[in-house]
Amino acid sequence: MSPxxxxxxxxxxxxxxxxxxxxxxxxxxxxxxxxxxxxxxxxIYWLLSEPHKIGIFHAFxxxxxxxxxxxxxxxxxxxxxxxxxxxxxxxxxxxQNIRLIQQCFFIFFILFITQSxxxxxxxxxxxxxxxxxxxxxxxSGTLFWPVIKYLLRRxxxxxx
Amino acid sequence: xxxxxxxxxxITYPLERLVNLPPQLNQTLTDSLLSYQNVVDExxxxxxxxxxxxxxxxxxxxxxxxxxxxxxxLGNSFTLGEQLLSAEVLSINLAPYEHTIALNKGSRFSxxxxxxxxxxxxxxxxxxxxxxxxxxxxxxxxxxHAIPVQxxxxxxxxxxxxxxxxxxxxLPYLPNNSDIQPGDLLITSGLGGTFxxxxxxxxxxxxxxxxxxxxAIITATPKAQLDRIRELLVVWSDSTPxxxxxxxxTPTPQSNExx
Numbered sequence: 399m400s401p402x403x404x405x406x407x408x409x410x411x412x413x414x415x416x417x418x419x420x421x422x423x424x425x426x427x428x429x430x431x432x433x434x435x436x437x438x439x440x441x442i443y444w445l446l447s448e449p450h451k452i453g454i455f456h457a458f459x460x461x462x463x464x465x466x467x468x469x470x471x472x473x474x475x476x477x478x479x480x481x482x483x484x485x486x487x488x489x490x491x492x493x494q495n496i497r498l499i500q501q502c503f504f505i506f507f508i509l510f511i512t513q514s515x516x517x518x519x520x521x522x523x524x525x526x527x528x529x530x531x532x533x534x535x536x537x538s539g540t541l542f543w544p545v546i547k548y549l550l551r552r553x554x555x556x557x558x
Numbered sequence: 559x560x561x562x563x564x565x566x567x568x569i570t571y572p573l574e575r576l577v578n579l580p581p582q583l584n585q586t587l588t589d590s591l592l593s594y595q596n597v598v599d600e601x602x603x604x605x606x607x608x609x610x611x612x613x614x615x616x617x618x619x620x621x622x623x624x625x626x627x628x629x630x631x632l633g634n635s636f637t638l639g640e641q642l643l644s645a646e647v648l649s650i651n652l653a654p655y656e657h658t659i660a661l662n663k664g665s666r667f668s669x670x671x672x673x674x675x676x677x678x679x680x681x682x683x684x685x686x687x688x689x690x691x692x693x694x695x696x697x698x699x700x701x702x703h704a705i706p707v708q709x710x711x712x713x714x715x716x717x718x719x720x721x722x723x724x725x726x727x728x729l730p731y732l733p734n735n736s737d738i739q740p741g742d743l744l745i746t747s748g749l750g751g752t753f754x755x756x757x758x759x760x761x762x763x764x765x766x767x768x769x770x771x772x773x774a775i776i777t778a779t780p781k782a783q784l785d786r787i788r789e790l791l792v793v794w795s796d797s798t799p800x801x802x803x804x805x806x807x808t809p810t811p812q813s814n815e816x817x
Contacts, residue, residue: 418570419577422650430651466566467573469652469660469687469694472559524702526655 406554410452413440413550414460422467431531434539437464438482438512442505442543443550445486446493457483474519478512485511498544505543509536564665567689574650574660574692581649640754641794642676643667647787648692657683657697657724661790664688672752674793680758680781681705681746682790693792697784698759699724707759708747712737715747718759721777724784727760729776734767736774744778754795 417436425433441460444452461476468475485508486493493501513536520526592600645661652658663669665688673685675695683697698705703720707729714737718727732738742762748755760778767774 415573418573422574422577422652424577424649424651462562462566463570466563466689467570469658472563529655532655 406448409554410444410448413444413553416440418463418467421464432534432538434535434542435509435513438479438509439539439543439546440550441479442482442486442508443547445483446490447551447554449487449490453487454480454483471519471523474516477519478515481515482508482512498547502540502543506536506540509539512536563687564689567691571691574648577650578648578662642791643669643794645669645693645790645792647790652694657700657703657720657722657784658686659683659695659697659787661685661693661695661792662691663792664691664693666690669693669792674753674757674795676757676791676793677782677787677789678791679783680760681753682782682784682787684752685792695790697724698780699727699784705753705759706747706749707744709738709762710743710745710758714738715749718744718778725779726763727778727780729762729778730773732774732776733772734769734774738762738765738774738776740765754793 414437417440420436437460441452441457445457457479458476461474461479462472464470464475464479465472489504493504496504510533513533517526517532643663645663645667648660648662650660652660661669661675669685669688671685671687675682675684681698683695683700683703685693686696687694696703697720698718699720699722701720701722704717706715707718708715714732716729716732718729721728729738729744740762744759744762746753746755746757746759758781760780762776762778764777765774766776
């Protein structure tokens with residue numbers, strides 16, 4: 399592994415750790431409802447920017463860690479994240495060449511489906527009252543996507 | 559599966575500690591920067607409290623012995639005496655739709671699933687999972703949680719179900735004509751075996767009877783203020799039953815011999 403790659407790897411782990419911490423940061427309940435899934439957003443960034451190094455296995459492992467972190471049944475987040483990773487890896491060439499606003503639509507689509515899979519696995523365990531607010535993180539995640547992309551891109555360029 | 563979780567929790571534990579660091583630091587700073595006068599005041603107050611509590615305990619020992627003796631006479635295997643371990647709440651958020659909290663002690667302190675968790679005001683919840691470094695607690699107000707309770711005034715049994723709001727429990731299984739009124743204290747009934755008998759759970763807030771429906775709408779406020787808990791106690795119920803009196807000496811209902 400060349401020195402630049404190594405630095406990149408550290409940055410990858412660092413950004414993910416930060417996302418993990420944001421995920422479990424205590425927030426007021428109203429903010430908590432709309433807080434996006436930071437881990438998934440950072441994962442999508444890395445899947446799109448380094449599709450040859452970061453793959454579905456990474457998505458699986460990261461999903462497992464989120465499960466442990468938030469006390470879910472093991473496998474709930476991986477099932478969603480693997481699906482997101484698959485979509486990102488198949489679409490990454492297209493996603494890199496379209497405008498940001500179009501990219502946001504794709505991101506919304508991916509976040510929405512992942513969120514639905516997680517909700518679905520949750521409903522398997524115990525009945526949940528139907529709540530439209532469950533999909534708000536997908537919406538807020540889409541709004542945060544340009545910010546995250548810009549920040550991570552700038553930092554990544556700084557590392558090179 | 560649990561082993562996988564335990565192994566992975568070793569990776570996530572440092573992250574949790576990092577997130578928990580600012581509130582912990584704040585606590586440490588306020589503790590260490592207290593003025594001398596504050597410390598003296600607090601000390602006096604605590605001494606007074608300790609004095610009162612100690613005096614109440616004097617009576618308790620005698621009552622406990624008496625209770626054990628009476629229970630033995632009745633032939634009940636009544637359990638008394640619980641062990642407590644104090645733990646702190648990690649300021650991390652587990653899931654937005656559930657009332658779960660994480661404690662900073664886990665299976666290393668032999669905390670296990672289904673243990674009741676209390677604080678000084680009342681019942682808080684029960685342990686749902688424990689990993690080496692931390693354990694997860696389901697609060698009594700979670701919509702999927704139900705706790706068997708008893709009205710302290712008249713011993714009426716019922717079940718208190720979580721409402722999804724941190725300051726409210728629902729009692730959906732009491733008929734309209736049941737003897738319950740606002741202000742009644744609900745204590746754990748000990749049925750079901752998870753929660754030991756006799757700990758305060760909630761006070762009844764409103765009682766609304768519905769003449770056209772079989773059950774009344776009753777809400778209660780948890781005694782433990784669940785939105786501002788920090789230090790908690792994890793309980794081990796002593797599982798060995800109290801030894802019954804020697805059967806030959808125990809008077810049976812047939813013999814009219816006075817005791």
